[in-house]
Structure formats: structure tokens, C-alpha cells
Amino acid sequence: MAGRCLHAGRPLRTLETPVTLEATPLQSRPDEAPSRIVVLNPKGGSGKTTIATNLASHYAVQGLKPTLMDFDPQGSSWRWVRKRGEDAPPIHGIAAFERNSRVTRSFALRIPPDCQRVVVDTPAALVAQSMPDLTRQATAILVPVLPSDIDIHAATQCISNLLLVAKISRSEQRIGVIANRVKRNTLVYGSLMRFLETLRIPVVATLRDSQSYIRAAESGLGIFEMKSAQADEDVAEWASLIEWLGRRQATADGGNSLVRAAAVAQRASVP
16 A cells, blocks of 8 residues: 555544553664654644654655654544545654553554654643653654743743753743734734744744645645645745755764764774
8 A cells, every 4th residue: 555554553442542651662764863842832723744744745755754643632643543545755754642452552552664754743731741752753743833822921931841840941942933823914813923032933934824735734634735726825835844854864974973983883893
């Protein structure tokens, strides 16, 4: 089955069952771990699933064999993967919110060895204490924010928890904010952008409120797989995000190369 590679254990937890988040092992090529992008905002309705599914779609089109890991008990990303047609570029889906008592958690959350990108969709109401484990292996953390007073306040707390509880330094440049579902030339949009400037966290994309995302999701597709002029406009808005993630990947690869070189040097020095 080309378009969707599903992965879930049985018996299943119901979607209503609370889920415990934990770090997941990245099983891939021994010399290079796949990039891991976590889409995170405890505020419900901020567009996490839309960002996660479309990012997975982009990587699938690029032939990077992505894995989409859904920790949200609502299971929206998981259902999206199941809708994908057999002729769509493959995306490996993992229903991380489910539990199977017959296998270990690590086995249930394993990713394919040829996977080059892991996209993690997180649940709403995520407690701050869960953030360190969830973000520890992340190449990038994306925080979508909607243009409303409530969402701006929630984003303030989310960024604070990432910095103070998850211990992610601004200097690491792993956190990127997405201004989501915006309508430019409105007062609330202006308020959102002024707020984001105060965070000293890069705004890596500004995405408009578009029906293209809804139409794509209905078929288990992303906007990168649609053929319409309107979708082309939406795809163009992702360029800055894709570029930023590419820089993050290059930084991570450079760090991994240094670690490998140090390990080789240490082994060579052993008599």
C-alpha cells in the first residue's frame, strides 16, 4: 500500500482515554537519525493537526519517507493517514495515543529504518511536565498561534514552558512560531504580529485562513499534493517554513557529524 503505511497495536485504547506522552526512540540509519519536528501548543484548535499533516505531505512528495506520529487522543492525524489513496506518496502513520499491552512501548512506536523525517502531532491540554521528554530529541518545535487574545495568552504560557520547563534555550533556535489562519490587514492580525515580535522567537511562517486545507484533508492529502491555483498560493506561504526547517536540519546534521567524528577519534585512540 503506497499512500499509507499504518502502524497500531491491538487491543486499542479508546480515543477518550487519557494519553501519557513520553520520548520515542528514533530508529533509523545508524549514522544519521531522522529529523524530528514536534508541532506543539496546549491550546486546542490552534491548527496543530493541519500543520503536522501538511508537513508530512510535503516530505512525502519530496520522497523522504516521513512518519507521522499522532499523540492526540482525538486521532485526527491518524485518520488522515488512513484516508490516503494507494497512489499517494507514502506516509508511515503511528497511532501513538493507542496502547497495546502485548508489546513494549518502544516496539509500538518504532519507525521504519528508511524514514528521514518524523512529524509529531501533540494533544491539546499538554501539561508542562510532559514537554521535556517530548521535545528532547526534536530538531525543531513548531508553535502555531491563532490571531485572538485567548490564543495569544496561551502562546505566551506555551513559550514560557518550553524555555523554563523543557529547558530549551533561545540560542538553540529550535523553536519557531507559525502565525496561523490569519487575515492580513485586520486589527487582530496586527496585534498578533506585534505580540510575536516581543517573544524573541522567530516567526517562521504566516499562513492565511484557506479552504484549501479543508478540501485536502477530506481526501487524506496535503496542499502540496493538490492541483489548483488557490492551493499554489497556500503552498507559497510555506516556503519560509520549509527553508527554516532545512536550516535546522543542516545544523542538526553538522552537530551529528561532530559527534561521530569525536567517537571515531576516541576509538582510534584506544590501544
